[in-house]
């Protein structure tokens with residue numbers, strides 16, 4: 043690979059990874075991120091009594107898009123969300139809606155490539171639409187707001203739990 047396509051990050055973790063001898067080796071002091079995802083185990087995104095866990099800040103590095111890493115990540119997150127102590131009944135998220143008007147100028151302004159249909163991607167992963175929300179003045183940078191349309195989506199984890 044010519045370049046990682048990402049800026050190196052300083053590793054501020056104090057964790058240690060086991061090395062091949064099982065002794066424990068320091069993690070590298072800098073690394074190139076290939077993606078990120080977070081899981082909020084106590085979300086209230088949807089107006090329902092069931093326990094929800096919410097996906098946040100999900101991205102995969104552009105250089106390795108389309109190779110199955112995003113799909114594998116979501117499958118693993120669904121599994122974790124259904125396990126104790128989270129035991130969420132639904133995995134939820136919000137993302138830019140497919141039909142948000144004037145997406146292109148926003149992406150251009152942020153220096154991003156052409157918009158990807160994230161809503162369609164999640165539908166293919168079995169998520170369904172709960173609602174659409176228009177936010178006329180979403181803050182995209184410190185100085186700029188932009189009219190955005192969000193889609194709220196969810197998928198059952200298979201766990202039978204209530205909050």
Ligand SMILES: CC(C)(COP(=O)(O)OP(=O)(O)OC[C@H]1O[C@@H](n2cnc3c(N)ncnc32)[C@H](O)[C@@H]1OP(=O)(O)O)[C@@H](O)C(=O)NCCC(=O)NCCS
Pocket residue numbers: 100101102103106107108109110111112113114135136137138158159160162163164166
């Ligand atoms: C969404 C994102 C995480 C996907 O990551 P990725 O690693 O490229 O995804 P994968 O390679 O695992 O996806 C492959 C699957 O997507 C499907 N796919 C590809 N393009 C698609 C499209 N335009 N619409 C719907 N599905 C599509 C493929 O058919 C494949 O499904 P299959 O294996 O069941 O056939 C990535 O595009 C990304 O980081 N986007 C920018 C940030 C973002 O939108 N994050 C989500 C915010 S909530």
